[in-house]
Amino acid sequence: MRQSDGQRHPTLLNSCAMAATSGEARFRIEYPFLPRDSRIVAVDAKAAEAVCRARARHWSGSAHFLTFVAPTPRDPNGTAPDAALRTCDGAEALLSKELADADVVVMVAGAGDAKAGNAKAGNAKAAAVIGRACAERGIMTAGVALVEADGRAGGAVVALRPHAMVLVVSKDEEDLIELLTALRA
């Protein structure tokens, strides 16, 4: 600690103390919240149920709730493969278009049947396609792995981990709701 330096270059005497009072806190400027464009994408059938249940809550119009369907030929504007998606209403959507305005993509994987090897491989492939597309565009990724009550992940964690910069492993769908609420989805 170089007190002498601090004393030679004072900021303002007690400026930290003055700024941190309750009284001063009332004068902090209120900034409007610009909507954050969130894409919540289920990578398997079990997760799709949770995502569509989550959609029933109140969200900003900028949040889109989707399910991964299948990879498609390459997006002509990028190097990563594109993918077909489906909304909770059954409408078709395209990953590249959904990502055009996205700030964050939250991938959701369900534990599923641990013996269902194809399903596990499927959600890993879906997460890889989405993750690569996001990485190419500099879009933040998060993942929610919904595991069984006994903690079995059934491939959900392994599928999401390489591609989600933040991964929440949870037995409770409410964690997904809480994450989206905190992110102001």
Place this chain on the structure above:
Amino acid sequence: MIDEFCAHRGVSLWFGRNEERGLRCSYHGWKYDVTGQCIEVPSEPEGSRFCQKVRLKSYPLVKIGDLLWTHMGDPQEQPPLPEWEFARVPPEQTYSSRRWQECNWLQALEGGIDSSHVSWLHSGGLRDDPLFKGARGNRYNLSDKKPFFEVAEADGGLFIGVRRNAEEGHYYWRITPWVMPNFTMIPPRGDHPVHGHFWVPIDDENCWVFTFDYHPMRPLAEKELQAMKDGYGVHNKYVPGTYRPLQNKDNDYMIDRAAQKRGESYSGVWGIAMQDASLQESMGPIVDRTKERLVSTDSGIIQARLRLRKAAVALRDQGRTPPGVDPAHQRVRSAAVVLPKDKDFALACRDELTVRPGYRHASV
């Protein structure tokens, strides 16, 4: 532990005389025993039983490790004694300090589970602090500034895992346990002692930060102890004779812009503890969370808030004992490990995240 104020005229018993079997008020000599029962009112006549009708609120108090512990809830619900490892190892293996932090306890605690700030705010400490430097794991910290985060449920709260790239096919994981409601433990570095905190509310706008350092296997070295007393690691320096940090908001935390410019300190504030406290206090005494803009790397904080709220509601509505009370939840360790990329940190480190007497902590 008894109420501070004498039942007679409200005088503080901080001024009391510590006499045989109790505390005597210095003003008029009323005396109380350790249960808060008044046992003497000198102004009353010989044989008077008036004192039997005067009793101060009291709580049981036990000393385990360096700390005094109390239970302030329903006596019928008193939990078993604490089992935290730092408080249970032999005295020569542990050291504790405490400091006053001038903000809400949860605001301070959230810094303990916010692993994403470490690469920035504390980057100088990994190179220079005697209680951190020299560990192999520091290389991974400094070479990978874009860590990935993983939050996993634990019986007592959460495990927050932060992974960075290590050798080919491996990740370096730093795993922070949060045990409800207010215990956090920092992942270890090399053979340095392990440290952590209890964040204890004083009121809505002030808290005590109890800080510990311990080694599960060996006594603390003299130079380690001296470093802790000198405020290194996660401890701090004090205004002499007080628990107030020497660097505090009244002296602008002795911020040193020149040191910041030289690259010695990311924020210009000296020491890990006060780097955290200065920023947390700057948020205001109790931050208005409706104005926050959380991002997904705040997931640990987001999940912790949810769990605290659910536990509080379950306690209120169903009388359910919150996580963290069970001594099994307290037998927890932090860990720093290198794992193959396909390993789930919480499963792979189940043993390492549990207190195992006679076994070294998992550290790189």
